Amino acid sequence: MPELPEIEAFRHHIESTALNQKVNHVDVREDRVLGVSAQKLWSNVTGHAFETAVRHGKYVLIQLDNQKWLALHFGMTGDVDYYDDEQEEPEHSRVVFHFENESYLAFENMRMLGEVMVVDDREDFVAAKELGPDALHLDYDGFQARLSGRRGMIKTALMDQQVLAGIGNVYSDEILFQSHLHPRSQVPQLNDDHLHTIYGSMQSVLKTAIERRIRGDKLPDSFLIPHRAPREDCPQCDGQVEQISISGRNAYCCPNCQKEIA
DNA sequence: AGTACCACCTGACGGC
């Protein structure tokens, strides 16, 4: 379930291991994850080093020393792993970058819903994918502006990558849980206090989760996520967690803690 | 414009 915090941890992993080493081989194990021809991937990456790794929403963008960008999307089951011993290669590696110092970076993608792309320009890529601003790089005024004029349920809006990028099914539940607002609450009915609360929860949930993910730690037990299953005990009250369906996806909430604004 | 639902995909898991 990689969403913004997990993707940020992937970015951090790449940044702290794989920069400034020339790639001398790109091993495509499964071309179904390529959003670019293997030929183009090879010709743009081989002989070049990763210079920086940034994140926008659920994408990691790696700038190469030829000014091209490698764009990684992880789908539901992606990961990256850097290792020195070929024997350590993860089971679901789909693309493996070999560096000249004999280390490796594997793009893992068990269910193959992820994608590896090569793009010319970071801004153009974000525009082409119609991504909203990154959830962490958005101030309150921007957040409010993105939601203004929007109808429908708040959970759906938070998950819409065109509204803001990075939040998915799991973290939208957490943000609304910590905001004490029910996921079906209607956006036009939310007042400024509600929006401030949601914005504040979003920032703190994402920042806490990033810290924990980078350290490899679990999320706090006070979060909903560790209890995100039908009839689990609510971590904040005596009630139980409820599973509901929103647009055919599972949402979890505590109807006792979370008020529905309709 | 918003909602519902399907498909993509593979592995884990529960039921019988």
Place this chain on the structure above:
DNA sequence: TGCCGTCAGGTGGTAC
């Protein structure tokens, strides 16, 4: 033990 249906959930497409 072992087969089978279901589910996970990001994204994109379709129908209403």
